[in-house]
Amino acid sequence: MVAASFSEVGPDGAVEPPPLWLKGLAVILALATVTPYTFVFFYVPHLSQLFDAFGGRLPFATELLLATYRFLGLLSLVAVVPAFRLLGTSELARARQYRLLAFVLFGFALSLIVFYFCVYGIYAPILEMGAIGHGAA
Numbered sequence: 001m002v003a004a005s006f007s008e009v010g011p012d013g014a015v016e017p018p019p020l021w022l023k024g025l026a027v028i029l030a031l032a033t034v035t036p037y038t039f040v041f042f043y044v045p046h047l048s049q050l051f052d053a054f055g056g057r058l059p060f061a062t063e064l065l066l067a068t069y070r071f072l073g074l075l076s077l078v079a080v081v082p083a084f085r086l087l088g089t090s091e092l093a094r095a096r097q098y099r100l101l102a103f104v105l106f107g108f109a110l111s112l113i114v115f116y117f118c119v120y121g122i123y124a125p126i127l128e129m130g131a132i133g134h135g136a137a
Contacts, residue, residue: 015093016092016093016094017090017091022086023086025101027083027087029083029104029107029108030079030080030083032108032111033078033079033080033104033107033108033110033111034076034079036115036118037072037073037075037076037111038073040069040072040073040115040118041070041072041073044066044122051066058124059121059125061124062121062124064121065117069118072114072118075111076107078103078106078107078110079103079104079105079106079107081103082100082101083100083104085100086100
């Protein structure tokens with residue numbers, strides 16, 4: 001048995017290895033969390049060149065996306081660090097295992113929100129141009 005710190009011991013003093021399904025779920029959610037950030041990190045620089053060709057003022061969401069896309073990947077650490085913690089330990093209290101899984105789930109939900117914001121920021125100039133073109137007709 002691996003010696004556990006005081007914070008890893010359950011109320012009854014017992015520690016146990018995380019079940020395989022919990023580790024698998026943590027890995028899948030961590031990968032699903034990192035994927036949108038990777039997409040944004042590699043896709044947005046190409047779009048910035050396209051947006052420069054527009055020549056006009058960009059919508060606020062697009063300007064915010066262009067200013068912050070390099071740092072959005074740091075938000076993935078909310079899910080990745082607890083997932084590695086679950087994978088890297090042999091024994092944890094059951095409550096601590098579920099707390100780490102809650103962080104992984106929160107990171108996944110956060111990545112969905114950020115991905116929605118990024119998609120909106122990417123398409124906002126196109127939607128704005130369509131609204132201007134439609135209003136002029």
